Amino acid sequence: MSAPESGHRATEASQDEPTNFTFDHSQHRDSHYRRVPADVEKQDTPMSQSSASGISKEEEEEQAAQDLENNKERQENLRPTSTHHSLHQTNTNVSIAETLSLPRECMFVACICLAQFMTQASLGQTLAILHIIGDAFGLSDPAELSWLIAGYSLTVGTFILVAGRFGDVFGYKRMFMIGFAWFGLWSMIAGLAVYSNHVLFVFARVFTGIGPAICLPNGLAILGATYAPGPRKNMVFAMFGACAPGGSIVGAAFAGLFSLAWWPWTFWSFAIACFAIVGIGSLVIPDPPRKITQKWNTLRELAIELDLFGGLIGIIGLVLFNFAWNQAPIVGWQKAYVYVTLILGVLFILAFFYIELRVASAPLIPFSALNSDVSFVLICIACGWGCFGIWIYYTWQFLELLRYDTPLLATAQFAPVAISGALASVTTGFILAKVRPAVVMIIAMTCFTIGVILIGTAPVGQTYWAQTFVCIVVIPWGMDMSFPAATVILSNAVKKEHQGIGASLVNTLVNYSISIALGFAGTVEVHVNNGGETDSDELKGFRGAWYMAMGLAGLGLATSILFLFKGLWTDRQMARKRVAAAA
Structure with missing residues (x-):
């Protein structure tokens, strides 16, 4: 208790x-x-x-x-x-975190932060050796290779909402442990795919994404339920966000090292680490009480509480919509099943919103918490992290295919991301309580915009220390300022019984935006690269994708500016009302 x-x-x-x-x-x-x-x-x-x-x-x-x-x-x-x-004799104002010893609190926070760290490490390890894996399976089409990244991000973003509700019902800690166990199992299968074919590997990577989809919202919900609102909670969420860039770099570095021997060990070692986290986390992570504790007499009552029907419709819609955009660059929009899938995806998504608003008695998304401020923040997150997905994928391709860097050298060039991201997260933790969330979002969107413009205009023969280095330093400030700010806003906006759902919304947008933006960028790339037969054509395709990212970042920046003006206008109106009431 x-x-x-x-x-x-x-x-x-x-x-x-x-x-x-x-x-x-x-x-x-x-x-x-x-x-x-x-x-x-x-x-x-x-x-x-x-x-x-x-x-x-x-x-x-x-x-x-x-x-x-x-x-x-x-x-x-x-x-x-x-x-x-x-x-x-209990003090009703004491949070769970204040009852923990300092060593246990440090280990507990570290285990929760590993959810973010390992999620990005799994992304980075595949990205770094993407072409080595492709050569092992005989894949060379860039559109097919992008599925190895997009498929993972797709399931991470798609299943988060449902996983958050499962945590509300069955317990956050239990679902967190199950998520890491699942994460490890399918990472091991991804390595074993070397004895089969690329179909099993893609299948394993898609299912691997369900693991972090379970871990992320429930880990954040544990933090939200353990810490009372305040600077300490802000700092913990900032630390959680700071693990993202470091995780991707560490994952890429180990992938580059293991690829020198045999690339499947990249995934087998990752599985071992996941199973170790399960063991340690079961000992040090506190178990906040379930927020939904009633008993169900029938499976139907349980299904209604979990909103399984709405969740299933939503998952189908998101998967179909994403599949259409990521498959189109491979086979072309002239294939009937591509646009039929896209139309069906849109219809299923509309049906999901209808069910959540009009039918479901316990909807997955607490629309009552989605006020205009939260909506502005979520739009910024979707645009900013969509830009990031395009930036990181095509920057890796730029370094390895056009500058001919090895995976380890490219990882070394990306290493400043970890340091810059950590500084950005700590800074965000300090300023969140002192400035408007809109100001934090404006800074974040500006960093996304500047970073992608720098790499999008960098010449192939230019030294790394010019535009490439600067963009790698700037982009993490967009990541690690937007994510903690949005997480804190959502965590404080929803009731405690919906902590899992509030955390799910941010992570859903972050990961789904990465995946769907890669589909958008891939479509642009194949239409402007003239088949990608030469380095010049490949560069033209990369620049087309980066221009897409610039548009997304610019939209996010414009939205954040509107968010700031709205807040200032609202405060001005409230001040006028107070003056009128005092008179």
């Missing part, structure tokens, strides 16, 4: 009990005490009452026995155990 809950129950108990009581000191010495109401102590005995009323002896004895039983029952109800006593 968490400290806040304990204090709440103690308060309720004390309100129901009489306030006048005396202590039974023999019980108090053993940390138990008996509350005996003063009016019971002063109560006349049954004999004195019967004498005054002149009733018969039999009636006197019967009345005395009844009164004695009633008094005993009342005293039993008022006698709490030592546990009950401790509840009355």
Whole structure:
């Protein structure tokens, strides 16, 4: 039981009990005490009452026995155990985090942050050796290779909402552990695909994405339920976001090293690390109480509470929509199944919104929390992280295919991302409580825009220390300022019973935006690269994709500026109302 809950129950108990009581000191010495109401102590005995009323002896004895039983029952109800006593001494304002020792809190936060770290490490490890994996399976078409990245991000973004609801119902810690176990299992299968073909590898990568989809929202929900709103909570969320760039670099570095021997060890070693996290996390992560605790008599009632029908419709819609955009660059839009899939995806997504708004009794998305401020933030996140997905994929291709860098050298060139991202996250943790969220978003979107413009205009023969280095330093500020800000805003906007859902919305947009933006960029690339037969044509295709990213970043920047003006206008109107009320 968490400290806040304990204090709440103690308060309720004390309100129901009489306030006048005396202590039974023999019980108090053993940390138990008996509350005996003063009016019971002063109560006349049954004999004195019967004498005054002149009733018969039999009636006197019967009345005395009844009164004695009633008094005993009342005293039993008022006698709490030592546990009950401790509840009355609990401070209702103490968060779960404040009850943990410092070493355990550090290990607990580290385990939760590993969800973000490992999610990005899994992305980075595949990105770094993408062409080595492609050569092993005989894949050379860039559009086919992009599926190895987009498929993983697709399932990460698609299943997060459902996973967040499962955490609300079955417990955040339990789902967090299940997510890492799943993560490790399918990473191991991805390595074993070397004995089969690329179909199994793509299948394994798609299913691997379900693991972080479970870990991310439930890890963030654990943090949201463990820490009270304030600077400490802001800093913890900032640390969570800071792990993203470092995770991608570490994953890419180990992939480059293992590829020197045999690339499947990249995924097998990753699986071992996931299973180790399961063991350590089960010991150090606190288990916040479930926010939805009622019992279900039938599977139908459970399905309604989980909103399985709405979740299934939403997953189908997102998968179909994403599949159409990522498949079109490979086979072309002239294939009927591509645009049919796109139309069906749009219809399923519309059906999902209808179900959530009109049908579902326990919708996956708390639309009551989606006020205009939250909506502005989510649009910024979608644009900014879509830009990031295009930037990181095509920058890796630019370094390896046009500048002919090895995976390890390209990883070394990306290494400043980790340092810059950590600084951005710490800075964000300090300033979130001091400036408007709109200001944080403007800075983040500006960094996304500047970063992609720098790489999008960089000449192939230019030194790394010019535009490439600067963009690698700038982009993490967009990532690690937008993510913590949005997470804190959503976590504080929704009720505690919806912490998993609030965390899910941010992560859904982050990862789904990466995947769908790659589909958009791939479509642009294949239409402008003239088949990509020469380095010049390949560069033309990359620049087309980067221009797409510039448009997304610019849209995010414009939205964040509108967000700021809206906030200023709202504050001005509120000030006028206060002045009018005072007058």
